[in-house]
Amino acid sequence: MATSAETIQTERQKELAAIIDELEDLNTEAADHSLWIRTRWNLPNQKAWHLGTSERPAPGPYTLGVEYPAAEPHVWKWPQIEKYLMQLVELCPLELTERQSVLLTNPAFGTKGVKVTNTMRIAISIYKKGDVAESHMHTPNASRTIISESGGYTMVEGERIFPRRGDLVFTPNGTWHGHGNDDDTPVIWADTLDWPLADFLGLAWARNDDTVSGHNRQPETDYSAKFYGRGGLRPMFDALPRGEGRKVTPMFLYKRTDIRDALDGMRGHDGDPYEGIIVECVNPVDGEPVFSTLSYRAQLLRPGERTQPKRHTASTIYFVLDGSGHVEVDGKQLPWERSDFFVVPSHRWRHFVNSGSEDVILYSYTDVPLIEKLGHYRAQGVDRTGATVELC
Numbered sequence: 001m002a003t004s005a006e007t008i009q010t011e012r013q014k015e016l017a018a019i020i021d022e023l024e025d026l027n028t029e030a031a032d033h034s035l036w037i038r039t040r041w042n043l044p045n046q047k048a049w050h051l052g053t054s055e056r057p058a059p060g061p062y063t064l065g066v067e068y069p070a071a072e073p074h075v076w077k078w079p080q081i082e083k084y085l086m087q088l089v090e091l092c093p094l095e096l097t098e099r100q101s102v103l104l105t106n107p108a109f110g111t112k113g114v115k116v117t118n119t120m121r122i123a124i125s126i127y128k129k130g131d132v133a134e135s136h137m138h139t140p141n142a143s144r145t146i147i148s149e150s151g152g153y154t155m156v157e158g159e160r161i162f163p164r165r166g167d168l169v170f171t172p173n174g175t176w177h178g179h180g181n182d183d184d185t186p187v188i189w190a191d192t193l194d195w196p197l198a199d200f201l202g203l204a205w206a207r208n209d210d211t212v213s214g215h216n217r218q219p220e221t222d223y224s225a226k227f228y229g230r231g232g233l234r235p236m237f238d239a240l241p242r243g244e245g246r247k248v249t250p251m252f253l254y255k256r257t258d259i260r261d262a263l264d265g266m267r268g269h270d271g272d273p274y275e276g277i278i279v280e281c282v283n284p285v286d287g288e289p290v291f292s293t294l295s296y297r298a299q300l301l302r303p304g305e306r307t308q309p310k311r312h313t314a315s316t317i318y319f320v321l322d323g324s325g326h327v328e329v330d331g332k333q334l335p336w337e338r339s340d341f342f343v344v345p346s347h348r349w350r351h352f353v354n355s356g357s358e359d360v361i362l363y364s365y366t367d368v369p370l371i372e373k374l375g376h377y378r379a380q381g382v383d384r385t386g387a388t389v390e391l392c
């Protein structure tokens with residue numbers, strides 16, 4: 001039998017439920033006037049993210065009634081991507097679609113925004129022999145990670161680049177660039193862009209009016225390597241323009257062979273407990289990330305290597321250049337193999353395992369620089385004693 005205190009409590013709950021119903025009716029009416037009346041006080045779970053033990057922060061009160069805009073962890077398997085790319089090429093002539101691309105979408109967003117995280121988009125593009133993407137420029141920062149053995153060509157601000165698998169080609173915001181393939185075999189690469197972020201901020205625009213800028217000048221090859229390819233030496237004059245963008249790298253080609261040599265040179269050391277042997281592609285002039293919004297990294301996980309758990313307030317997309325293994329995110333194992341992509345959204349505990357007998361090389365694209373600039377970058381790890389430690 002209920003006590004009188006329980007009865008009073010139940011009665012009060014009923015009254016509150018009736019008030020909420022009434023408020024919701026009022027809100028339906030207010031919606032016609034683009035207004036939302038705060039109908040509930042703050043939801044629980046709004047504690048500081050770093051004080052929780054395993055869960056990411058719950059949505060705040062202002063996301064009531066709308067989709068929670070957080071990405072979910074996911075792996076995109078290469079055979080699946082390749083299958084649809086080939087079907088697209090088979091079915092769809094180029095005149096129907098400016099580019100032949102398959103875009104990765106996050107299960108949390110579906111096709112809304114066509115994005116992997118709230119900041120990044122990835123399109124896997126295929127160029128058959130003779131295919132050309134005409135010169136154009138845009139405000140979002142973009143890059144190409146070459147997946148096929150040969151990578152066609154990219155022209156960026158007068159520099160002609162012939163990349164290979166594992167090379168990174170940057171076309172920073174405000175650079176005129178175009179692509180094509182003169183090889184007999186199709187070339188495939190991943191375009192990574194901060195387009196969703198630029199779009200959200202109302203900053204995304206593009207142009208393809210070919211009459212401006214001197215981007216059709218006589219092309220020069222190896223400009224990036226000649227001008228910026230030696231660490232510690234900075235050219236003190238300009239030759240080719242590097243675009244109208246701000247706070248971006250003037251070096252447009254980062255070669256797999258250089259990245260691999262750097263990683264191999266360090267492999268005898270312990271490395272970072274949470275990342276293994278890891279390097280960042282930086283602007284050779286100021287040491288900053290290649291873009292003000294995104295950082296590009298490459299890491300080596302030696303056979304059998306298992307990193308310590310880490311979580312941070314930034315999101316990261318990974319491309320498996322070599323090897324196989326898995327990432328464990330919030331206790332769930334996500335296995336991956338060569339050429340797969342996967343995403344670890346912000347706040348999720350994760351660690352990597354190289355479960356194969358060969359080296360794993362992961363490339364990653366992360367919005368750490370953006371989050372740092374916003375003043376919200378924090379990271380935590382679990383050390384070898386099992387203690388949670390603040391990393392920054």
Ligand SMILES: [Fe+2]
Pocket residue numbers: 136137138142171177
């Ligand atoms: Fe572009």
